[in-house]
Amino acid sequence: MVLGIVGLVLMCGYGIGVIPSIVALALAPGAKREIRDSGGRLGGESFIKAGVICSWVAIGVTIVGIVIVVLIVVLGTVTSSNFDSTQNSVQSCLVWLRP
Numbered sequence: 001m002v003l004g005i006v007g008l009v010l011m012c013g014y015g016i017g018v019i020p021s022i023v024a025l026a027l028a029p030g031a032k033r034e035i036r037d038s039g040g041r042l043g044g045e046s047f048i049k050a051g052v053i054c055s056w057v058a059i060g061v062t063i064v065g066i067v068i069v070v071l072i073v074v075l076g077t078v079t080s081s082n083f084d085s086t087q088n089s090v091q092s093c094l095v096w097l098r099p
Contacts, residue, residue, distance in 0.1 A: 015065070
């Protein structure tokens with residue numbers, strides 16, 4: 001659970017929350033198995049579930065953020081190139097209008 005929460009915090013603050021989230025997802029099955037094999041002496045499956053959920057949320061939000069940044073960069077490039085070509089077209093028309 002701790003790594004899932006750390007993943008959320010780092011994702012919001014620095015964007016590197018994917019690393020602890022992946023570690024949390026990798027450790028969760030072992031922790032579940034340990035609880036199951038303890039015969040009732042250990043508890044905490046709800047903590048594992050909360051950590052897994054936090055990890056998946058951090059990974060999902062990070063992926064959405066990356067997609068948004070890529071779209072902004074691509075749209076910015078397309079818009080600026082369209083603006084440049086439009087500006088060049090207007091300038092070439094103005095050259096013909098000069099006396």
